Amino acid sequence: xxxxxxxxxxxxxxxxxxxxxxxxxxxxxxxxxxxxxxxxxxxxxxxxxxxxxxxxxxxxxxxxxxxxxxxxxxxxxxxxxxxxxxxxxxxxxxxxxxxxxxxxxxxxxxxxxxxxxxxxxxxxxxxxxxxxxxxxxxxxxxxxxxxxxxxxxxxxxxxxxxxxxxxxxxxxxxxxxxxxxxxxxxxxxxxxxxxxxxxxxxxxxxxxxxxxxxxxxxxxxxxxxxxxxxxxxxxxxxxxxxxxxxxxxxxxxxxxxxxxxxxxxxxxxxxxxxxxxxxxxxxxxxxxxxxxxxxxxxxxxx
Amino acid sequence: xxxxxxxxxxxxxxxxxxxxxxxxxxxxxxxxxxxxxxxxxxxxxxxxxxxxxxxxxxxxxxxxxxxxxxxxxxxxxxxxxxxxxxxxxxxxxxxxxxxxxxxxxxxxxxxxxxxxxxxxxxxxxxxxxxxxxxxxxxxxxxxxxxxxxxxxxxxxxxxxxxxxxxxxxxxxxxxxxxxxxxxxxxxxxxxxxxxxxxxxxxxxxxxxxxxxxxxxxxxxxxxxxxxxxxxxxxxxxxxxxxxxxxxxxxxxxxxxxxxxxxxxxxxxxxxxxxxxxxxxxxxxxxxxxxxxxxxxxxxxxxxxxxxxxxxxxxxxxxxxxxxxxxxxxxxxxxxxxxxxxxxxxx
Amino acid sequence: xxxxxxxxxxxxxxxxxxxxxxxxxxxxxxxxxxxxxxxxxxxxxxxxxxxxxxxxxxxxxxxxxxxxxxxxxxxxxxxxxxxxxxxxxxxxxxxxxxxxxxxxxxxxxxxxxxxxxxxxxxxxxxxxxxxxxxxxxxxxxxxxxxxxxxxxxxxxxxxxxxxxxxxxxxxxxxxxxxxxxxxxxxxxxxxxxxxxxxxxxxxxxxxxxxxxxxxxxxxxxxxxxxxxxxxxxxxxxxxxxxxxxxxxxxxxxxx
Numbered sequence: 063x064x065x066x067x068x069x070x071x072x073x074x075x076x077x078x079x080x081x082x083x084x085x086x087x088x089x090x091x092x093x094x095x096x097x098x099x100x101x102x103x104x105x106x107x108x109x110x111x112x113x114x115x116x117x118x119x120x121x122x123x124x125x126x127x128x129x130x131x132x133x134x135x136x137x138x139x140x141x142x143x144x145x146x147x148x149x150x151x152x153x154x155x156x157x158x159x160x161x162x163x164x165x166x167x168x169x170x171x172x173x174x175x176x177x178x179x180x181x182x183x184x185x186x187x188x189x190x191x192x193x194x195x196x197x198x199x200x201x202x203x204x205x206x207x208x209x210x211x212x213x214x215x216x217x218x219x220x221x222x223x224x225x226x227x228x229x230x231x232x233x234x235x236x237x238x239x240x241x242x243x244x245x246x247x248x249x250x251x252x253x254x255x256x257x258x259x260x261x262x263x264x265x266x267x268x269x270x271x272x273x274x275x276x277x278x279x280x281x282x283x284x285x286x287x288x289x290x291x292x293x294x295x296x297x298x299x300x301x302x303x304x305x306x307x308x309x310x311x312x313x314x315x316x317x318x319x320x321x322x323x324x325x326x327x328x329x330x331x332x333x334x335x336x337x338x339x340x341x342x343x344x345x346x347x348x349x350x351x352x353x354x355x356x357x358x359x360x361x362x363x364x
Numbered sequence: 365x366x367x368x369x370x371x372x373x374x375x376x377x378x379x380x381x382x383x384x385x386x387x388x389x390x391x392x393x394x395x396x397x398x399x400x401x402x403x404x405x406x407x408x409x410x411x412x413x414x415x416x417x418x419x420x421x422x423x424x425x426x427x428x429x430x431x432x433x434x435x436x437x438x439x440x441x442x443x444x445x446x447x448x449x450x451x452x453x454x455x456x457x458x459x460x461x462x463x464x465x466x467x468x469x470x471x472x473x474x475x476x477x478x479x480x481x482x483x484x485x486x487x488x489x490x491x492x493x494x495x496x497x498x499x500x501x502x503x504x505x506x507x508x509x510x511x512x513x514x515x516x517x518x519x520x521x522x523x524x525x526x527x528x529x530x531x532x533x534x535x536x537x538x539x540x541x542x543x544x545x546x547x548x549x550x551x552x553x554x555x556x557x558x559x560x561x562x563x564x565x566x567x568x569x570x571x572x573x574x575x576x577x578x579x580x581x582x583x584x585x586x587x588x589x590x591x592x593x594x595x596x597x598x599x600x601x602x603x604x605x606x607x608x609x610x611x612x613x614x615x616x617x618x619x620x621x622x623x624x625x626x627x628x629x630x631x632x633x634x635x636x637x638x639x640x641x642x643x644x645x646x647x648x649x650x651x652x653x654x655x656x657x658x659x660x661x662x663x664x665x666x667x668x669x670x671x672x673x674x675x676x677x678x679x680x681x682x683x684x685x686x687x688x689x690x691x692x693x694x695x696x697x698x699x700x701x702x703x704x705x706x707x708x709x710x
Numbered sequence: 711x712x713x714x715x716x717x718x719x720x721x722x723x724x725x726x727x728x729x730x731x732x733x734x735x736x737x738x739x740x741x742x743x744x745x746x747x748x749x750x751x752x753x754x755x756x757x758x759x760x761x762x763x764x765x766x767x768x769x770x771x772x773x774x775x776x777x778x779x780x781x782x783x784x785x786x787x788x789x790x791x792x793x794x795x796x797x798x799x800x801x802x803x804x805x806x807x808x809x810x811x812x813x814x815x816x817x818x819x820x821x822x823x824x825x826x827x828x829x830x831x832x833x834x835x836x837x838x839x840x841x842x843x844x845x846x847x848x849x850x851x852x853x854x855x856x857x858x859x860x861x862x863x864x865x866x867x868x869x870x871x872x873x874x875x876x877x878x879x880x881x882x883x884x885x886x887x888x889x890x891x892x893x894x895x896x897x898x899x900x901x902x903x904x905x906x907x908x909x910x911x912x913x914x915x916x917x918x919x920x921x922x923x924x925x926x927x928x929x930x931x932x933x934x935x936x937x938x939x940x941x942x943x944x945x946x947x948x949x950x951x952x953x954x955x956x957x958x959x960x961x962x963x964x965x
Contacts, residue, residue, distance in 0.1 A: 067386055067457035068541060070493040072486050087482040090489070092451055094437040094633065140440045140447050141624040141631040141711060143870055145649065167649035168870040175868070177715040181446060327648045329620045332483035336617035336640065339664070342672025347482060361590055398894035405886055424886055433884040444712050603900040603928045606876060610883035624869055626744040626751065626859050628711065628718070637884075642876040643925045658928065691883075693891055693900060693935045694928075 083126050084186050093332060096138050096183025097123045099159065104178055107162065107244050111209070112174055113150065116159040116184065124157045127187070131194060131216035132323060132351040135186035136331045137161065139176075143169040146328040148350065149187065150212045152219035159184065162212035162244065188331040190351040192217045192321050197293040198227040203285075205234040205306055207278055207298025211244045213323045213350075214297040222255055231258045232285050236278035236302075239266045261285070278302060279309050289314030295321045296354075307354045317355040324350050324357070365519070366537040368551040369558055370526075375533055378549045379412050382459050386496075389429055390461040391419040406460075417462050417528075421505040425613030425687060426460060426467045430474065430491045433610075433637050437487070437620065440631040453490035460497045466508070466683040468499050468522050469515035470613030476677050477616060496541065499525040501565070504573045509699055510684035511570065512577040527562055534562045577699050578706055579680060583671040585705055590663075594704045599659020601694040606639030608665070608688035608696075614681050615639065640665050666701060711867055718866040724756035724768035725799075726789060728782050729809050729835065730775030733852040734800030735759055738772070741855040752862060769794045770865060772858075773844075776802040776809045776954075777836045790842040797861060798838045801851040801920045801953050808851075810835040810954035837954070848873075850906055851920035851953060857905065874904040875925035878917050882908035890916040896941050896949055901927035901956075922955030933961040 072078060077090040084091075103115035118124040129135075129149055138144040145167070151160030165174045173182075194217060202221055206214040214235075221228050233252060237243050243262070253260045261281045263274040274280065278298075292315050296303040303322045311317055326338035326345040338345035340360045352360070370378070382388055392407045393416050404419040406426050441448045471492070478488040499522045510516040518525065523542035526533040534554070537543050554562075609615040619638040624631040638645065641661045646654035655661050673681035682698060689697025711718075725735050739745065739760050755765035771793035777783060790796055801807045812820050813834045821829040838844050848857050863869040874880070878899040882889075890897035890911050897916030899908070903924045910917050936946045943962040950956040 067382075067459070067494075067496050067545075069455050069457055070490065071455050072453050072490040072493070078486060088484070090484050090486060093483055093485060093487075094451060096438075096449060098447075098449075138633070139714070140449070140633075141442070141622055141869060143622045144620060144633070168868065170649065172714065172716070172868050175714070175716055179445075180714040183449065325648065326654065327646055329618065333481065334478065334483065334485065334616070335619070335638075336668070337619070337638075337645065339640070339668065339672070341664070341667055342675045395888055395893070397888070397892040403888055403892070407886075423888060424883075428886075442711065442713055445715075447713050601928075601931050601934075603877065603879070603931055604924075604926065605879035605900045607879045607883050607889075610880065621872070622870065624863055624867075625747075626863075627747040628751075628863075628867075639880065642880065644875060658926075691889065693889070694931050 081122060081126060084188065085128065093330075094185070096185050097127065099182055099184050101176060101178055101180045101182065102158075108242055110242075111162055111164045111212075111244055113245075114161045114163060114173065116161065116182065117157060118159070118184065119181075127157075127159070129153055129187035130191035131220045132191035132213065132321075133187035133189050134331070134350060135159065135161070135184050136188065136328070137169070137173075138183035138185070139169050139172055140183060142172050144183075144185075144329075145169045146188075146331060146346070148213035148216075148323065150215045152216065152223060154219070154223055160215075162209075162215070164209055186331060188346055190349055192220075192295050192351055194220050194224075200228065201230045201232075201288060201292045202228050203232050203234065203287070203292060203294035203310075205278065205294060205296045205298070207236050207302035207306075208238070208242065209244070210296075210298030210302070210323075211235055212297075214295060215245065217295050218252065222252065222258060225255065225257070229257070229291075233258065233260045234263075234278060234281045234285070235261070236263045236265070236281070238264065240264050240268050240271045259285070277305070279305055282309060287313060287315070290316070293319045293321075297323050311354070317358065318353045320354040321351055322354060322357055324352060326350075366543065367554045367559075368535045368537060368546060369529075369554055370533045370535050370546070370549070370551050372532060374549045374551070375526075376412050378545070379415070379461065381548055382461075382496075382545070383410065383412070386457060386459050388459040388461055389426070390415040390417075391422055392416060393419070406463075415462065417500055419462070420502070421464070421508065421685065421687070421690075423687065423691065424611050425470060425685065426463055427470060427474070427613045427615075429458065429460060430471065430488060430495070431616055431637060435487065435635045437633045437635050439633075442629055442631065453486050454494055455490070457494045457496060458491075460495050463497060463499045463522070464502055465499065465518040466510045466515050466685040467613055468497065468518045469510075469683045470685075471497075472518075472521040473614050473673075473677070473679070473681060473683070474616060475521070481676075496545070497522040497524075501525070501527040501569060503569060504575075505686070507575055507686040507689055507697070507699070508684060509573075509575040509577040509686060511573040512575075512579060513680060513682060513684040515683040516570070516573070517566070527565055529558070529561050529565060534558060534565075575686070575699055577684070577702050579670065579702065582680070582702065582705075583674045586667055586671045589705050589708050592705065592708050594701070594708060595659045595663045597704070598696050598701055599657065599662045601696055602641060602658045602662045603694055604641050604643055604658050604661065605693075606642045607691045607693075609639030609641065610637070611687040611691045613683060613685060613687070640668065662696070666698075669698075670702075716867060718751070720751065720753050721770050721865060722755045722765070722768040723752045723770045723772065724765070724789075724793070725754070725759070725772045726756070726774070726785075727758070728773065728775030728786070728803070728838075729778040730800070730802045730807065732759065732774065734774045734802075734850075735772070737852050737855045738858060741859075744859065748859060748862070751866060766792060768792060770797065771795070772797050772799045773803050773838050774799045776806045777838065777841050778809055778812075778833060779831050780833060781831070783841055786838065786841055795845045795865060796838075796842065798844045798847045799858075800853045801849055801922075801955065803838045804847045804849045804955070805922055805957070806835045806837045806954035808953060811951065814951070835954075849903065849921035849955070854906065876904055877924040877927070878902045878904045878906065878908050878911070880904055881906070882911045885912050887911050891935070891939055896936065896945060898949060900935070901929060901932050916949075918949060918952050919955050920953045922953070923959075929959055936961060
């Protein structure tokens with residue numbers, strides 16, 4: 063006598079047969095299926111950073127891919143690896159995913175060598191986003207240090223494209239030196255928008271630099287902030303957002319109205335691999351966007 | 365739940381029937397240690413005689429049959445200008461015979477993370493649903509503190525569960541499949557006398573626990589004692605060898621690497637179970653390590669077990685099997701660490 | 711990779727042996743299932759063990775063995791000048807290997823003991839990196855062919871080759887082994903660098919640390935464990951010095 067046990071074939075599950083949509087968190091899906099995307103354009107920003115435009119090949123997949131500013135994707139170069147990259151583009155620009163990538167490791171290194179037309183894989187979007195809905199009707203501070211402008215560019219798009227929803231907008235941006243300034247070709251455009259002020263500062267000037275010199279917090283001297291009517295988004299290295307948020311907190315901006323984006327190692331983006339754990343918090347699921355009060359409560363976050 | 369009685373001879377028949385057409389994993393003696401104690405592992409078996417259901421504990425947990433140490437998440441075929449991704453999930457059934465309550469509880473905890481939460485894992489679910497699980501009651505193992513965590517008895521997560529009543533097993537039937545499999549052999553109905561005997565056996569097992577750990581208030585305590593010297597004391601001993609996570613029935617963290625074949629025609633995205641105690645666990649591209657110290661890494665392992673998991677799922681991740689304590693050459697073990705943390709509060 | 715529009719080059723590779731058993735370079739010709747593809751990916755221009763070709767025009771040089779004679783120093787420096795990339799192949803090249811045991815003895819006594827009345831030119835054994843700069847290291851005794859393949863893939867196409875830095879215990883556990891200490895044997899697993907998949911413990915022999923130390927090894931606790939389990943200092947120290955990877959580390963010596 064034999065008892066052949068039941069063969070469970072997960073491919074017969076109704077949910078998994080649906081098209082993969084990473085915005086449906088609870089639905090059973092092929093968690094490691096990537097959307098094949100073409101590098102449709104490459105813009106060199108600095109020696110270390112390039113802006114990649116990606117276009118998902120499959121039309122239906124492209125149509126389903128929607129994200130909110132602050133979210134990230136897992137970008138896979140098959141054979142090389144997978145890295146988390148925050149989306150730098152506008153959510154309204156359907157079908158185009160803009161990623162600003164610094165050459166830092168194997169995957170990003172080979173991406174910098176890749177040519178237009180190369181095919182990569184994308185999973186996502188993942189993570190939390192900046193609460194642009196809640197920020198409506200307030201003064202907005204958009205503050206970036208260094209590579210922080212990459213994730214900040216998405217909310218800059220969202221705010222400028224929906225200009226009437228927000229009051230005064232101040233964009234503050236600081237880098238080590240002028241050679242590291244990202245997206246310099248867009249500054250003029252941002253400056254010309256009514257009620258949007260762009261302030262740029264570098265820590266060390268070169269011969270040609272005529273703008274401000276110093277740490278980013280120095281820019282606060284130029285800006286009038288009404289603390290209880292302001293929301294802030296701060297993107298940059300921990301030392302930078304720590305000082306910026308401390309200043310804002312001191313002048314009375316509530317900590318739960320300041321938002322930062324944290325960076326950690328990630329291997330899955332889905333709260334499974336634990337690599338991005340900060341205490342009991344998953345940067346990939348509970349973040350990467352956190353309000354500053356939450357960050358203060360995360361041990362080892364800063 | 366339904367209950368039946370199964371004579372041990374009939375049980376042997378049942379196992380032989382299962383062995384005929386299925387892969388069976390069961391506790392097997394693999395040797396003796398330096399003090400003469402027998403050592404067991406969950407391993408594939410081909411005959412009833414290889415199985416030793418009287419085992420005290422296994423060095424490794426049963427998790428690797430659900431979360432393999434290494435697994436391909438996807439494979440790639442490279443073809444000139446294009447590539448093709450392929451993904452496969454397990455479809456073959458497997459019998460897991462002789463799991464103790466703690467190991468079944470471990471699966472229930474893994475279910476919460478990997479099957480019920482955001483982004484359910486098809487890899488895990490495919491293995492989990494292809495497993496036919498027969499559990500068994502046992503005398504408390506040395507150093508085990510499952511009773512303190514409420515994982516010494518189990519009410520679901522298995523197909524059949526056996527309690528040894530001498531000549532026969534008292535069988536709890538939890539699934540329709542378990543019921544149908546049991547129909548293949550002769551069983552008896554349970555009398556009042558059998559039930560009394562079963563309850564007595566359960567009680568004597570309960571009473572036999574020696575190790576107790578106070579996990580009450582632990583989530584809060586771990587927060588309060590975040591900077592405690594206790595972590596330096598134990599952290600200095602830690603070898604950062606990851607053995608604790610490897611044998612832990614609920615540790616699920618992993619790393620992903622990609623491989624390419626030597627002819628550059630194919631590749632694979634490989635998942636490997638990792639440990640938060642390993643030195644480069646939190647190292648990011650560019651080289652910065654968020655947890656460069658042993659004590660920090662060790663602390664976070666406990667933090668996840670007894671605080672983080674509680675926050676997410678209202679229960680600790682630990683099942684109290686003490687496999688990590690037994691495998692640790694540095695003698696780092698949960699009962700002692702938790703006792704130290706509790707002492708700090710007085 | 712073609713799909714990225716990145717074409718691999720076919721680099722010229724040379725293999726040279728110094729003081730060693732030549733077992734590691736033999737690994738280059740091992741792993742038959744991928745050997746043809748391996749040989750397609752590179753051009754071997756100088757490799758005494760498998761080919762009569764002896765070209766001095768190469769980009770990648772694999773060096774097996776340690777340096778133990780003055781003429782080897784000159785030879786190594788010349789290779790370094792020619793090679794764009796120099797890879798230390800195996801434990802002897804990376805750490806000195808078993809050859810280095812000699813350094814614990816008086817050289818002339820050792821020379822007499824081995825060569826009797828016909829002494830050879832000999833000097834204290836040194837690792838390759840102690841003589842010339844090394845770009846990459848593949849540790850192990852012998853090296854694992856798969857790791858050589860990955861180094862080649864990296865040199866060709868920048869493919870990742872992150873060899874593990876954690877201890878052997880991780881891989882030993884992933885083989886379901888019973889801990890060697892449980893069996894009453896000494897094992898360097900907790901402090902030795904993984905990447906080998908723990909073949910020695912799997913075969914019943916405690917680890918000798920042929921891949922050198924893991925990152926940030928906890929020596930103090932390891933010695934404490936050895937002491938508690940009744941291993942004599944001498945045994946532990948002999949084990950540590952066996953492959954030369956644990957230079958200057960010894961039980962019972964204050965750091």
